[in-house]
Amino acid sequence: MECSLCKKPTNSCCSRCKARYYCSKECQKKDYVNHVLDCPPRSADDLVKSAYADLVPTKPAVLHEYGFNNCKDPREKSMLLGLYIGLIKIIGCSASQIHSWWENGELSLGIKKAYNDAGVTSGYYQWFLENENLLQGLHKYEGEKSDKALMDKYYAMVKPYLSVHDQSLSFESFSEPKRNVIVLYLITLIGCIPRVEQQCWIDFGFSSCKVGKDHLGEEEEIRLSKLYRKLIVQEGCKVDEFNDAYVSGTVVDLLKRKCGSCSWLSENRIEIQAHHQPKKSVYYLKQYVLSESVGLQNSVWADYGFMNCRTENEIRQLKQMYKKLIKTPQFDPRDLHKACLAGKIFNYVRSILPNEELKADLLRNLYPLK
Template identity: 60%
Template sequence: MKCNFCKKPTSYCCSRCKIKYYCSKSCQKKDYANHVLVCPQRSADILVKSVFRDLIPTKNAVLYEYGFYNCVICQDRIMLFGLYADFIKLIDCSASQLHSWWENGELLINIKKVYDDGGYTSGYYKWFLKNEHLLQGLRKYEGIKSDNQIADNLSNKFHSLIKPYLSKHDQTILFKSLPEPKNYICTFYLTILTGYLPRIEQKLWIDFGFCSCRIHGKYNYDNSYKEGIYEHVRPIAGNNDLSEEARLKNLYWELIVQKGCMVDEFTDAYVSGTVLDLLKKKCDNTSWLSASKIETIGYNQPNKSVYNLEQYILSEAVGLIPSVRVDYGFFNCRTKDEEKQLKNMYKKLFLTPQFDAHSLHKACITGKLFKYISSILPNDVLRADLLRNPYPLKEID
C-alpha cells in the first residue's frame, strides 16, 4: 500500500479507521486536517477530549459505552466523570489505550489495576469501589436499538425512585395514565430525586420558582444551563454558600425526601397555587424565599412574560414568543441584526449585579424599559426606539 500523504510504500494503516495508510507519524500528522473528516471518532477520543475540557460528554454513544447511562443520579454521573478524569490524567492514558481496554472488556479491571498497583487513592476511586456495577457489561452503541434499551432501563429505574411517593393505587398504573397535573409533578419529582435542576427551557423551571432566582454570571450561553452543574449538586449543608437555584432545589429535596411529601399532597398544592406555602410550612430556613421574591406558578395560572424573556435570552433552545416580542421591544426590530443587538443587550443586563427581574417586569408594564435599563447600563449606547412597548395600557371604561 502507499502512504496517503507522501505516496511511499507502507504497510501501516490508521488504527482507528483501518482504511488510510501512512509511512510515519509525521505524514499522518500532516494529513490530519483531511483525514479527520473521514476517520470516525471513537467514544474514547471524545471522552478524553471532554476530560481536558472539564465537560461531561453529551454524545449518546459515549454516555452508553462508558457507563454514564447506568447512572440515574446526577451525582453518580459527576463521580464517574471525575474517575475517568483522575484516571486519564494520572497515568497519561491515551484514547487508543482507553479504547483498547474498553473493546476487550478490560476497562474495569485496568482501572483497578492502575490504582491498586500504584498505591493511588482518591474520593473518586473510593466511590468507584462501591459502584463497580456501573462499568460492568459495557457494550457498543447501536443507534435506535441502544436508545430503546436506555429508555427502558431508565424508565424502570425512575419508577423505582418515585414509587415510595405515590399512593398504592398510583403505584400500579403507568405515569401516562395519571391525571395531567399529577403526571407533571411526577416529572418534577424525578428531576429533584435524581439531583438535577429543571432545564431552563422547561415549564418546570418557571412553575417551581427557579426563574425568579438571581442568576448573574453563572451561565455559558452557548451551552445553555450546563455550567454550574457541580454547584447544583452540592450537599444541603452550607445553604448560604449556594446559588439561589441550588438553595431552592435543596428545599424541594428536603420537602420530598426528608419530610416525605407525597405526590398527591404536592399536586394539590400545585393545583391550588400554594407550593410556596407548602415549602414554608414543611421546611426549615425558608425566610429567604420572601426576601428573594421567589414566586411559583400554579396549574394553568399565567406567568410574567419576563420569565419567558429569561428563557429566550439564556437558552438557545427557546424561541421568541409573541408576548416577549411585544413586551420587550423585539417587535420594533426591522432586521435580524437589530434583534441580535437587542438580545445581546438583555444578556448583558441579566449579568449585571444590580439587575432584578421584578424591577424589569415593573418597568415593562409601566412603559419605562428604556429608563430602567439605562439606570442599570448607564455606559451603554441604548436605542430608545427598540425599547418602546404598548404600556402602560389605557384603562378601559
C-alpha cells in the same frame, strides 16, 4: 475493502464511524472536509469537550455510556467528572483512547492503568477506586430504548409516593400537571435540580432563582431543591397532594404547612405558580438564553427586543448580552420583568452592565401599553 478516495485496496477504516476506508493518512486528510459532515461524533469526543469546559455532560449518550446515569446524586456526578478531567486534561488521554477502552469493555481498567502509569493520585481517583461499580456494565446508548429503561428505573423510585391505583398506571396515562409533578419527584429523589430545558424548571420556581456565588451559580436553585426534598422525603408528601396544590396554585402554602416557616421563599421572591397560570416571559427569556436547545418564543421575541433584530448576528449578540446580564449576581428576573412592562429595558440593563455596548433601539418593545 477499497479506499474511499483513491479506490486502492485497504483494511484501514475511520476509527470513529468504521464505515469509510482509507489506504493512507494522506487520503484520510484529503477526504476530511467531506467525511466530517456525515461522521457522527463519538460520546468520547463530547466527554472530552465537557471535561475541558469543566461541566457535567448533558447529552444523553454521554451520560449513558460513561457512567453518569449510574450516579445516585450530583456529588457522585461531580466526582466522576473530576476523574475524567484528570484523565483528559492532566494525563492527556485522547477521545480515541477512551472510546477504545469503552468499546472493548475495559474503561475501568484503562483509567486505572493511565492513572498508575502517570503516577497521578487525587481525591477523585481514590473515590473512583471505591466506586468502580459505576463504570460496570456500560453499553451503547440506544435512544428511546435506553431512555425508557432509565425512566423505568427512576419511575420505580417514585411509585411509593403514588396512590395504590396510580401505581399500576403508566407514566404516559397521567394528566399533564401530574406528569410534571412526577418528573419533579424523580429529579428530587435522585438529588438533582431540573435542567433549564425542562418545563418544571419554570413551573416550580427554579427559573425565579437568582444566580449564586457558588461555582455553577445554582446556590438558590439547590436550596429550593432541598426544600422540595424535605417536603417529599422527610414529610412524605404524596404526589396527589402535591398535584392538587400545583393545579390550585398553592404549592407555597403546602411547603409552609409541611416544612414549617419558609420565609426564604418570600424574602427571595421565589415564584411557584399554578399549572394553568401564565408565566412571565422573563422566565422563558432565561430559558432561551441559558440553553442551546430551547427556541425563541413569541412572547420573548416581542418583549425583549428580538423583534428589532435585522440579522442572525444581531440576535446572537442580543442573546449573548442577556446571558451576561443573567449571570450577574445583581440581576433579578422580577426587576427585568418590571422594566420590560415600563418600556425601560435599556435603563435596567445599563444599571447592571454600565460598560456594555448597548443599542437603545434594539431594546425597545411595545410597552408601556396605553
